[in-house]
Amino acid sequence: MSELVLKNICKEYENGFKAVDNFSLEIKDKEFLIFVGPSGCGKSTTLRMIAGLEEITTGELWIDNQFANYLDSQERELSMVFQSYALYPNMTVYDNIAFSLQVRKLGKQEIDKRVQEVARLLGLEKLLQQRPKDLSGGQRQRVAIGNAIIREPKVLLMDEPLSNLDAKLRGQMRVELAELHKRLGNTIIYVTHDQTEAMTLGTRIVVMKDGIIQQIDAPKNLYENPINLFVAGFIGFPMMNMIKARIMIHEEMAYSQRGRSAYAENEMFYVFEKNRIQVTGYVKEVLLEKDYRGQDVIIGIRPEHISDRPTMNATQRITGEVIGRELLGSEIILYFSILDMQLSARVEATSTAQVGDKMDFFLETDHFCVFDEKTEENLMYH
Numbered sequence: 001m002s003e004l005v006l007k008n009i010c011k012e013y014e015n016g017f018k019a020v021d022n023f024s025l026e027i028k029d030k031e032f033l034i035f036v037g038p039s040g041c042g043k044s045t046t047l048r049m050i051a052g053l054e055e056i057t058t059g060e061l062w063i064d065n066q067f068a069n070y071l072d073s074q075e076r077e078l079s080m081v082f083q084s085y086a087l088y089p090n091m092t093v094y095d096n097i098a099f100s101l102q103v104r105k106l107g108k109q110e111i112d113k114r115v116q117e118v119a120r121l122l123g124l125e126k127l128l129q130q131r132p133k134d135l136s137g138g139q140r141q142r143v144a145i146g147n148a149i150i151r152e153p154k155v156l157l158m159d160e161p162l163s164n165l166d167a168k169l170r171g172q173m174r175v176e177l178a179e180l181h182k183r184l185g186n187t188i189i190y191v192t193h194d195q196t197e198a199m200t201l202g203t204r205i206v207v208m209k210d211g212i213i214q215q216i217d218a219p220k221n222l223y224e225n226p227i228n229l230f231v232a233g234f235i236g237f238p239m240m241n242m243i244k245a246r247i248m249i250h251e252e253m254a255y256s257q258r259g260r261s262a263y264a265e266n267e268m269f270y271v272f273e274k275n276r277i278q279v280t281g282y283v284k285e286v287l288l289e290k291d292y293r294g295q296d297v298i299i300g301i302r303p304e305h306i307s308d309r310p311t312m313n314a315t316q317r318i319t320g321e322v323i324g325r326e327l328l329g330s331e332i333i334l335y336f337s338i339l340d341m342q343l344s345a346r347v348e349a350t351s352t353a354q355v356g357d358k359m360d361f362f363l364e365t366d367h368f369c370v371f372d373e374k375t376e377e378n379l380m381y382h
């Protein structure tokens, strides 16, 4: 069993900078947990506090029901893999993997058994007599992982382990790491600034910003139900579209049109410049209840919920000018501008839209997120 509990953990560096603020989290046995966020948000600091490489300023760390704030790094039985993996250049792969067991003076046979096991797990059997300089980046990183897991740590801590690899290898190693986690069945805490990596690897993701946890959730929930504008924008590529709009109901509309009322009573609209999109259903209920009449909001909509043709779900039309076109093979990302905003739509590869075209796009309003313009919270978060 390996469960970690972090209670209100803060880190203030000697220069007074608060890198981690009130971080609370329970990490369950066998979880593949990800810390993700932009550079400088406190991911490595948090991981290093868990590892015992950085002092915890205030708060509590518990490892398997043991108070661990003051435990030595070794006593914590955790292993860490870093971005820049330090292998011993003059030692073979075998010795690089076996090193931590040799230091502990385990028997030769026992060491050999475990090295062979780990090598099999990582597909390094044929490379055991090579030296690091003869290996590719991916192979070297596998050796570093082998070195970390041979001790059978309670928890494996990984800090951007794939950042130094090229894109193709990174993709491959992602798949391997997911496999490895299944086979090892241990707890992994994995730090990355890359939301794709987070979304594909994690069973649960902790999104951080400026040392503060924003949201802890499964990948799908983060994507579909972000707690605020930051999480909505950080998770997903191309980024969620953000449209500034004002909430208006019939009376206000009628007033602004000098008494000419074109809509039935109590209808509610998002209004931006000449565009009016009717608000219905649950969203309308929430906005009425929270009294957002006349208030500014930000509508969030993912590129896959904007279509280049009307569909059953995509009914609300807006007109924009195409400013970019990216063929991704099976689909096309169209970038278009409307007023001073840049939006993107994920459309079928058969689209003939070209840069410069003025064309209609259709929005699936059921998929709108609505954010308060000032607090940036998602009013639809549930």
Ligand SMILES: Nc1ncnc2c1ncn2[C@@H]1O[C@H](COP(=O)(O)OP(=O)(O)O)[C@@H](O)[C@H]1O
Pocket (backbone or CB within 6 Å): 013, 014, 015, 017, 019, 037, 038, 039, 040, 041, 042, 043, 044, 045, 046
């Ligand atoms: N030893 C230190 N002294 C002062 N500030 C530090 C120190 N180490 C890191 N920081 C600052 O703490 C913040 C978080 O750093 P870090 O945890 O490395 O971020 P991340 O891993 O998310 O990129 C950054 O603003 C960084 O500059």
Ligand SMILES: [Mg+2]
Pocket (backbone or CB within 6 Å): 043, 044, 045, 159
């Ligand atoms: Mg870092």
